[in-house]
Amino acid sequence: MHRIVPLLAATLIGSTSCQGASTPKPDVASPAPAQATTASAKVCAHDSSWTAPQAPFRIYGNTWHVGPRGLGVFLITAPTGHVLIDGGVPGGAPLIEANIRAIGIDPRDIKWILVSHAHCDHAGDVAQLAATTGAEVVAGTGDVLLLARGGHDDPQYGNRFLYPPVQVTRKVTDGEVLRLGDLALTAHLTPGHTKGNATWGWTSCEGGRCLQLVDIGSLSAPDYTLIGNPNHQDIVTDYGASFTKVAALRCDIALAPHPGMVDFWERVARRDRGEADALIDSTRCRVYAEYAKESFRQELAKQSTFRRKPVPSGGAARGRRDRPQRVLRPQVPAMNVKYFRDTDTALLEFSDAAVDETREISESVYVDLDKNGNLVSMTIEHAAALAHLPHVRVEEIDASAA
Ligand SMILES: [Zn+2]
Structure with missing residues (x-):
């Protein structure tokens, strides 16, 4: 039968998930400097969409999509200088810079690079972009050290996902507003995914219609050790506060480091078919926060029931054999x-x-x-x-x- x-x-x-569920490849032990970026890029960009070319386009008003297909990298333009959010995977800078030039912007006119969080798929080539543009690098206070370590000793991933170290020149606290001419960007710190994970909010206008745009910091916990993790003891409390914060944000157009978090490409496709306001959805931040909260609750319940995972430790790059489960x-x-x-x-x-x-x-x-x-x-x-x-x-x- x-x-x-x-x-x-x-x-x-x-x-x-932020990193995705793909099986990570082992780090290369003590790579020579010239090989380090190549090796890091290979380990980091195991999702091919993270390096897939994507023509830049206007999202709304002065906000542009300038990243690869699978990552949210955004440019906010202003006569007094521009703001870039995130820098893709290691080796991703040329694609981003080419996209910026393609919309008539000189990358050297970028004044700030904001980092959503200190993982290789978002901070991976920020160091290179900072060198090219001369921009200040801005990040949540809790991510400053992890960025400076280039991803080494990540509280969850150990040394699995590395990138060229990033020197933050301006660290921000929760609620801090950055001003650059007419631009004002608010840092809503949403720790959990990383300790300095940031959600950025700003206003963009089209024809007198001004909307609040939000780049939601990742609220996922992919393969995370949530209980008894000495590297991030307040992680459950941090996530809880971040779910509440994101759910309460004014949020007309939700963006995200990973487009799937907010159904970005589906909405863009609808707009391309003539639905002018397809990107606008004032419930989207709350919907994502509630989804992430429920996923987190389920994972926490599982970890409370089953035996705990080993916690990654720092030190030299770890191979597959002794990587955390x-x-x-x-x-x-x-x-x-x-x-x-x-x-x-x-x-x-x-x-x-x-x-x-x-x-x-x-x-x-x-x-x-x-x-x-x-x-x-x-x-x-x-x-x-x-x-x-x-x-x-x-x-x-x-x-x-x-
Ligand atoms: Zn991440």
Whole structure:
């Protein structure tokens, strides 16, 4: 007999992850300086959309999208100088600079580079952009040291995701307003994802219609250790306050470091089809905050139930063998299927054995093996196209049916 067990509701977990669910490749131990950026870029940009070219375009008024397809990198222009938010992955600066030039702006007229948070997919090439433009680098106070370390000793990732160190020249506190001529940008600090994670808000106008734009700081906790993490002891409290803060923001157009957080491309497509106000949705910040809060609540509940993950420690770059376990696994043996909707990545977990080796089966499929060569887990990128996930069902066939 065939028993068909729908997995959709119970085990497919839509998650807005910052780094994505892809299996990270090991860091290169002590790379030579000339190779460091290349190696960091490869480890960081495992989602191909993070380096995919995207023609720049006006979002609203003086706010432009100037990043690659898969990352929110924004330029806010003004006669007195411009503001750039985020700098993409290591090696991402040329694409961003070319996009800025393509809209008639000289990158050297950028006065400030604001960092949303100190992870490699947003701060990855800020150092290069700062050198090119001569701009001041602005970040939340809690991220200043992590930026200066180039991602080393991240409270959650250890040394897995590195980037050229960033020297912050102006650190901001919660509610601080930066003014540059007519521009005013407010830093809403939303710690949790990183300690200095920042949500930026500003006003842009078109034809006398002025709207509040918000670049929401990531509120996801991808593979995070939330309980008993000595590297970030207030993490649960921090996240809780940030959910509340983002939900309460005035927010006419929601933007984000990862477009999927706010359905950005779907809205742009609707606008391109003639729906002029498709980007405008005053509920979007609250909706995202509530979604992230619920995801966090579920993860926290799991971590309260199951054994805790090891916490990454600092020190020299760590290889795959001794990296922190990426996911929580229940004590009871079972196959888990997780689907990370924003990165379209599926993670199939088969056992809780320690991972000894990762093999690349194809460009989009990786398997993790234990020291005896047994399968531990499988990562499938572009899962919707390649594996028909998240639409999955399990057929359990017993011997009598044969
Ligand atoms: Zn992040």
